Amino acid sequence: MKKLFNLKSFLIAGLFLLPAFVNASTAVELEGGFKTGPAIILITILIAFILVGIVFRAKNTNDFYAAGRSISRVGSGMAIASNWMSAASFLGMAALMYGFGYHGLAYVVGWTGGYVLLLVLMAGQIRRYGKYTASDFIGDRFYSRGLRASAAVIVIIISIAYCVGQFGGIGIMFKWILGLNYELSVIIGGSVVLSYTLISGMLGVTKNQQIQYVIIIVSFIIPSVILCFKFDYFWLLPPIGYGAVVSDIVTGISAPIVDGVAMANSIGNDFAMMPNPEFAMPWDNATGKSFFQWMAVAFSLMIGTAGLPHVLQRFYVVPKTSDARWSVVWGLFFICILYWVAPVYSAFGEVLSSNPEVGKLAKDAIVVYTAQLGGVNNLVVGFLAAGGVSAAFSTVSGLFVSGASAFSHDLYVKVFNPEADSKTQLKVARIGTVIMALIVTSIALFKLALIGQLVAVAFSLAACTMFPLFLLGIWWSGSNRQGAIAGLIVGVVISLISLLNSMLGDIWIFYDFLNYWLGPWYFAWIGAPMAIFANIIVSKMTPETPIEIRKFLAEKVHSSAS
Amino acid sequence: MEDKNNDYRLSFFKPNNEYSRSNRNLVFTLVIIWAMAVFGFHILMRIIEKPKPEEAMIEYQKVKTNVFSEKSSVQEKQKFCSSVMSVLGKAYLRDPKLKKINKDYQEVLNNTLGWISYSLMPKNLRKEFENKLKSYNSEKTEEKISEKRGFFSDFMEPHWNFIIPKDSKFSNVKKSIFIYQIKSDNLFKLPSEYQKKMDVIMELYLVHNQSFLTDTKFLGFPFHYFYSAIFLLVLFVFLCWVYAYQTEVLNKKFSVEE
Numbered sequence: 160m161k162k163l164f165n166l167k168s169f170l171i172a173g174l175f176l177l178p179a180f181v182n183a184s185t186a187v188e189l190e191g192g193f194k195t196g197p198a199i200i201l202i203t204i205l206i207a208f209i210l211v212g213i214v215f216r217a218k219n220t221n222d223f224y225a226a227g228r229s230i231s232r233v234g235s236g237m238a239i240a241s242n243w244m245s246a247a248s249f250l251g252m253a254a255l256m257y258g259f260g261y262h263g264l265a266y267v268v269g270w271t272g273g274y275v276l277l278l279v280l281m282a283g284q285i286r287r288y289g290k291y292t293a294s295d296f297i298g299d300r301f302y303s304r305g306l307r308a309s310a311a312v313i314v315i316i317i318s319i320a321y322c323v324g325q326f327g328g329i330g331i332m333f334k335w336i337l338g339l340n341y342e343l344s345v346i347i348g349g350s351v352v353l354s355y356t357l358i359s360g361m362l363g364v365t366k367n368q369q370i371q372y373v374i375i376i377v378s379f380i381i382p383s384v385i386l387c388f389k390f391d392y393f394w395l396l397p398p399i400g401y402g403a404v405v406s407d408i409v410t411g412i413s414a415p416i417v418d419g420v421a422m423a424n425s426i427g428n429d430f431a432m433m434p435n436p437e438f439a440m441p442w443d444n445a446t447g448k449s450f451f452q453w454m455a456v457a458f459s460l461m462i463g464t465a466g467l468p469h470v471l472q473r474f475y476v477v478p479k480t481s482d483a484r485w486s487v488v489w490g491l492f493f494i495c496i497l498y499w500v501a502p503v504y505s506a507f508g509e510v511l512s513s514n515p516e517v518g519k520l521a522k523d524a525i526v527v528y529t530a531q532l533g534g535v536n537n538l539v540v541g542f543l544a545a546g547g548v549s550a551a552f553s554t555v556s557g558l559f560v561s562g563a564s565a566f567s568h569d570l571y572v573k574v575f576n577p578e579a580d581s582k583t584q585l586k587v588a589r590i591g592t593v594i595m596a597l598i599v600t601s602i603a604l605f606k607l608a609l610i611g612q613l614v615a616v617a618f619s620l621a622a623c624t625m626f627p628l629f630l631l632g633i634w635w636s637g638s639n640r641q642g643a644i645a646g647l648i649v650g651v652v653i654s655l656i657s658l659l660n661s662m663l664g665d666i667w668i669f670y671d672f673l674n675y676w677l678g679p680w681y682f683a684w685i686g687a688p689m690a691i692f693a694n695i696i697v698s699k700m701t702p703e704t705p706i707e708i709r710k711f712l713a714e715k716v717h718s719s720a721s
Numbered sequence: 722m723e724d725k726n727n728d729y730r731l732s733f734f735k736p737n738n739e740y741s742r743s744n745r746n747l748v749f750t751l752v753i754i755w756a757m758a759v760f761g762f763h764i765l766m767r768i769i770e771k772p773k774p775e776e777a778m779i780e781y782q783k784v785k786t787n788v789f790s791e792k793s794s795v796q797e798k799q800k801f802c803s804s805v806m807s808v809l810g811k812a813y814l815r816d817p818k819l820k821k822i823n824k825d826y827q828e829v830l831n832n833t834l835g836w837i838s839y840s841l842m843p844k845n846l847r848k849e850f851e852n853k854l855k856s857y858n859s860e861k862t863e864e865k866i867s868e869k870r871g872f873f874s875d876f877m878e879p880h881w882n883f884i885i886p887k888d889s890k891f892s893n894v895k896k897s898i899f900i901y902q903i904k905s906d907n908l909f910k911l912p913s914e915y916q917k918k919m920d921v922i923m924e925l926y927l928v929h930n931q932s933f934l935t936d937t938k939f940l941g942f943p944f945h946y947f948y949s950a951i952f953l954l955v956l957f958v959f960l961c962w963v964y965a966y967q968t969e970v971l972n973k974k975f976s977v978e979e
Contacts, residue, residue, distance in 0.1 A: 260813075272957055275751065279752065399941070409943060436931075437929060445926050491961050495955075709728070709730060
């Protein structure tokens with residue numbers, strides 16, 4: 160086994176991490192019943208979330224939608240990261256790499272690289288435009304109530320698609336901790352996150368998201384350090400230390416012995432495996448994924464990131480345009496900390512579960528199983544699982560606010576009842592949140608795909624519908640209402656083709672062809688460019704954007720004198 | 722914006738003042754770097770990669786003709802057996818979500834392992850080997866399978882050297898794979914369609930896309946893996962930082978107040 164440094168002799172580290180190795184060599188049950196320690200940790204964290212939500216709860220609609228624009232750059236960056244680091248990042252990322260090897264890295268690259276686009280093309284300009292929600296921007300920029308309503312519906316659909324994956328993650332972790340079945344776990348977890356969002360709104364959410372970030376990142380890093388330390392890899396920096404694990408997986412590991420002790424997983428199997436180059440080699444045939452799919456996934460997730468309503472909405476809550484920019488820089492940095500660590504779990508998971516005796520493990524819970532198989536102390540694993548729940552909670556609460564805003568502000572107030580007072584608006588927002596939660600729970604019970612893949616659907620949807628509208632709306636005054644409608648129709652049609660094909664399955668002859676070229680996780684690779692193209696063509700053929708919109712764009716959004 | 726024509730037409734590609742032009746150039750430069758770093762690198766990797774067989778594949782190709790025509794030596798059979806176990810040790814083969822690729826491959830491999838190991842056992846042990854294996858394979862419940870698997874494992878304990886030579890690499894893992902994967906449907910003769918399928922299976926699982934970018938090590942990683950998992954993320958943060966910083970510089974230069 161190759162390693163960068165042998166630091167195991169460091170006494171201080173040994174003392175610090177000693178509790179983590181208790182029970183390291185005893186047998187563990189990977190699923191099992193109710194786990195008291197982890198359950199106490201989870202319940203404590205959830206109570207803390209609700210208390211923080213109550214203390215910082217929304218007092219009016221301005222608070223509910225945009226946190227009173229009182230959040231600092233670093234704070235907003237942490238909230239962006241927490242909002243972003245969902246069950247898909249915390250649990251799903253490692254699952255994808257564990258399941259599909261190098262192909263999983265397309266998700267890592269896609270979900271981080273999109274922030275570059277988001278920053279250079281959107282963040283500052285959106286803040287300058289000065290609206291509350293994504294639908295607000297679209298309705299205003301394209302001077303159309305119909306587009307505003309359509310955008311609101313799309314925002315709700317995207318939020319639901321995104322939430323389904325999160326509820327799946329919540330269900331898996333509640334199942335592991337409480338020893339309940341998956342269905343009941345989804346219902347309990349969903350009820351808790353719903354109650355919390357209803358109590359707090361975005362002000363509470365934003366404060367909570369900062370706390371959640373700390374919990375998520377600490378709970379994620381500690382077991383990775385322990386795993387590297389225990390199996391004699393460079394543990395001071397796990398994102399570097401696991402590189403040797405990846406290389407070992409490629410060449411195979413012949414049951415190593417360190418200091419006279421055979422290294423084994425917690426159920427007594429050798430820390431050994433046959434060569435598995437397919438884990439690291441690009442688009443390996445054995446993983447069933449191709450070069451095209453790698454590129455399509457990465458591209459779709461990137462532009463999806465720059466079009467996700469709940470992420471874009473985050474930029475309305477910073478006080479200044481420069482804060483919007485710096486909050487993205489901080490947000491991305493905080494996100495990357497988690498994304499650098501996620502592959503550690505997939506690599507160790509690959510080794511520790513390689514013995515056929517371990518059996519088939521649910522990919523979406525591989526982060527927790529890896530820590531268990533690695534003999535990490537049960538309480539630390541419990542903390543890790545609670546971190547997974549926090550990740551899902553922080554994202555779901557943000558999505559609920561985004562969906563509720565679309566329901567109340569963009570649909571109810573702007574389309575149906577412009578006279579509604581702020582109390583009624585808040586009430587409608589809360590009703591919208593409850594409806595969304597019910598829909599999401601019902602869909603999540605079906606366990607349709609891996610968490611990461613379910614979330615990727617939301618990204619492709621956002622990329623095909625919202626991204627073209629924002630991109631052209633901000634950067635080209637020539638994009639008009641007719642163009643926007645045409646682009647939106649094209650984006651929606653391509654999304655529907657992909658999703659319907661996926662639902663129909665191989666009962667019709669084009670399934671395999673469409674499933675490959677318009678896969679539900681990456682149909683935006685063609686959908687978004689075609690929507691942009693349609694928008695441009697139709698805009699060129701129809702009457703120009705009104706001068707007051709062009710003037711506003713030039714003077715308020717892109718001007719040196721704004 | 723001090724619009725030259727005062728018609729307020731705005732386009733990314735045709736900025737109409739110095740501030741917009743500078744901002745456009747900054748955005749354009751960063752997006753080009755971003756695209757080249759992500760997609761350029763992977764296109765390069767695709768262009769230069771070559772299919773590279775694993776050691777197990779090379780061994781398999783050397784001995785397969787003799788083994789299938791049943792003219793092979795014990796060593797050749799052991800090498801063949803080891804190659805089969807190399808594939809059976811792969812996680813992706815066991816993944817039920819990859820059924821489309823795996824199809825009945827697992828079945829072919831399991832029975833090929835049974836056939837070759839039966840022929841490796843000394844004649845006086847074959848009957849017992851067959852009985853133990855068939856009894857273990859015929860069980861339906863997980864509990865019973867586990868119990869019978871234990872008996873089969875006990876039986877194999879003194880006889881491993883017939884199947885896996887003592888100096889074999891990964892011998893402990895191979896024993897575990899053997900016990901868990903072996904099947905007894907074709908112990909005496911391997912069907913001809915299985916022989917044909919074996920070539921396809923071995924090619925699928927034992928040949929990989931490699932190049933100097935995947936074979937070079939950097940900080941312990943295969944270089945390409947480090948590049949995507951670590952470096953690209955660092956680059957993304959750096960690009961964002963450059964944009965935020967440079968925008969402030971531009972704002973100062975053009976006296977923009979936000």
